[in-house]
Amino acid sequence: MDLLNNRSIISEFILLGLSSSQEIQVFFFAIFFLVYIGIVVGNLLIVISVIFDRNLHSPMYFFLANLSFFDLCLSSVATPKVISDFLKKHKTISVWGCMLQMFFMHFFGGGEMSLLIGMAIDRYIAICKPLHYKTIMSRRVLIVLLLLSWTVGFTHTTSQMIFTVGLPFCGPNVVDSIFCDLPLVIKLACTDTYNLELLVIANSGLLSLICFLLLLMSYIVMLVTIFKHSSSASSKAVSTLSAHITVVTLFFGPATFIYAFPFNSYSVNKFLSVFYSIITPFLNPIIYTLRNKEMKAAIKRLCNQRIGY
Numbered sequence: 001m002d003l004l005n006n007r008s009i010i011s012e013f014i015l016l017g018l019s020s021s022q023e024i025q026v027f028f029f030a031i032f033f034l035v036y037i038g039i040v041v042g043n044l045l046i047v048i049s050v051i052f053d054r055n056l057h058s059p060m061y062f063f064l065a066n067l068s069f070f071d072l073c074l075s076s077v078a079t080p081k082v083i084s085d086f087l088k089k090h091k092t093i094s095v096w097g098c099m100l101q102m103f104f105m106h107f108f109g110g111g112e113m114s115l116l117i118g119m120a121i122d123r124y125i126a127i128c129k130p131l132h133y134k135t136i137m138s139r140r141v142l143i144v145l146l147l148l149s150w151t152v153g154f155t156h157t158t159s160q161m162i163f164t165v166g167l168p169f170c171g172p173n174v175v176d177s178i179f180c181d182l183p184l185v186i187k188l189a190c191t192d193t194y195n196l197e198l199l200v201i202a203n204s205g206l207l208s209l210i211c212f213l214l215l216l217m218s219y220i221v222m223l224v225t226i227f228k229h230s231s232s233a234s235s236k237a238v239s240t241l242s243a244h245i246t247v248v249t250l251f252f253g254p255a256t257f258i259y260a261f262p263f264n265s266y267s268v269n270k271f272l273s274v275f276y277s278i279i280t281p282f283l284n285p286i287i288y289t290l291r292n293k294e295m296k297a298a299i300k301r302l303c304n305q306r307i308g309y
């Protein structure tokens with residue numbers, strides 16, 4: 001009878017969170033709450049400035065605004081629940097809630113990855129083919145690249161989730177993380193998931209590893225090009241590029257580590273997943289705005305306008 005009960009289908013997972021200590025959880029609650037407010041305000045400011053400021057109507061800023069939008073979506077999939085969970089003793093999530101979380105995490109995550117590649121292409125053309133930049137990066141090309149990143153995100157998440165939603169869960173239901181992380185949840189299924197694990201490593205891990213290496217290489221090519229033809233505009237280009245490289249490393253580094261080597265060290269993964277779901281969306285606006293005079297000026301104009309009313 002016991003055996004039968006153990007094998008019954010479960011309807012919710014238990015999330016362990018970051019710590020079991022009450023005081024530390026209150027501390028995390030405060031930190032995550034403030035960081036999330038920072039994410040929302042920072043990224044919304046970028047989106048609004050780019051949409052309303054005519055000086056920022058260029059492909060680079062459109063990409064930036066779309067990146068901020070992705071960041072906003074990506075961090076909103078799990079963070080609000082994570083924050084309220086810090087105050088709960090028993091953190092649970094329904095199996096369906098868990099599936100939705102994983103679907104949208106990989107949807108926006110995959111989309112953001114391809115968007116970062118689009119941004120690299122944009123910078124590459126601007127730096128290595130400056131005379132043809134206006135003709136190559138037309139509005140049409142821009143829209144195609146944006147649509148492509150949504151498509152890649154959707155294809156990426158769907159190709160993993162169609163095999164995950166049907167998994168039977170009947171045994172242990174403890175997820176040692178703050179939200180449902182695909183490799184951890186797959187491990188809990190009471191069936192052989194070896195092939196699915198390989199698919200996830202190939203789909204999420206290899207994809208992010210390859211994209212990461214391609215991006216780093218293309219940025220190195222751009223930096224070399226700039227140093228070869230050093231001109232008056234080069235210091236601005238170098239600062240833009242270093243901002244891009246920082247963001248790419250912050251986003252891909254942890255994601256690659258989790259998904260390319262997913263089934264070994266869980267405690268490290270738990271903190272890495274905090275990184276790409278919360279820290280990167282928080283840092284992106286800071287990195288891009290603090291290092292960018294035009295962006296800062298646009299936000300200042302935006303604020304003055306509002307105060308002026």
Ligand SMILES: *[C@@H]1O[C@H](CO)[C@@H](O)[C@H](O)[C@H]1NC(C)=O
Nearest residue numbers: 047062063065066069142143
């Ligand atoms: C994304 O980029 C397009 C430019 O093609 C722009 O029209 C749109 O407003 C941007 N989206 C956001 C959320 O900023």
